[in-house]
Amino acid sequence: MSIELRGHHLLCMLTYKGLGYSDAFCRNYDAIIARLNQGEAIALIRGPDQICQPLVRDEDGDCAHCHHRRIHRRDALAMQAVSEALGIEVTVGQTLRLTPSSLTTLRQAFTQGQLRSGCFDCEWHSLCTDIAARGYADTRLHHSNE
Ligand code: SF4
Numbered sequence: 001m002s003i004e005l006r007g008h009h010l011l012c013m014l015t016y017k018g019l020g021y022s023d024a025f026c027r028n029y030d031a032i033i034a035r036l037n038q039g040e041a042i043a044l045i046r047g048p049d050q051i052c053q054p055l056v057r058d059e060d061g062d063c064a065h066c067h068h069r070r071i072h073r074r075d076a077l078a079m080q081a082v083s084e085a086l087g088i089e090v091t092v093g094q095t096l097r098l099t100p101s102s103l104t105t106l107r108q109a110f111t112q113g114q115l116r117s118g119c120f121d122c123e124w125h126s127l128c129t130d131i132a133a134r135g136y137a138d139t140r141l142h143h144s145n146e
Helices: 011-013 023-037 053-058 069-086 102-109 125-133
Strands: 003-005 041-045
Touching: 003 023, 003 125, 011 069, 011 102, 011 125, 023 053, 053 125, 069 102
Parallel strands: 003 041
Antiparallel strands: none
8 A cells, every 4th residue: 555645745735734724634634644644655646536535525526726727836845855865766757655764854954945946936935934843843744664
């Protein structure tokens, strides 16, 4: 089994601390983070993913936010930045497994701004900057081997 994620959610998972668009969105997100914490692999996909599902369901499968061109652009920029940070190609169709070391690398890169191109035009930008500045305190993603 693997968890399907779109590119920019590789960044969002780093700062997730239980905040989101709705209770259903956060419950679903919590379940995904729990699976990631158990070491489940990530399958990179194009467009709305498992984190998006509650929003997509609310909009009868046609969520304008999740399908918007600027969100696809965010995915592409995020995958490019994550590729550079990890030194491997991260693209749609690939599978990625987080390790304690890769999680640390990604969080350091995020804090230093190297991944933030993927946060382009995001309403949560200042919140995530603050979470990173506070050392990711109270965030929910912790690899099981940590
Ligand atoms: S600023 Fe937006 S895109 Fe970037 S990590 Fe936070 S929620 Fe995700």
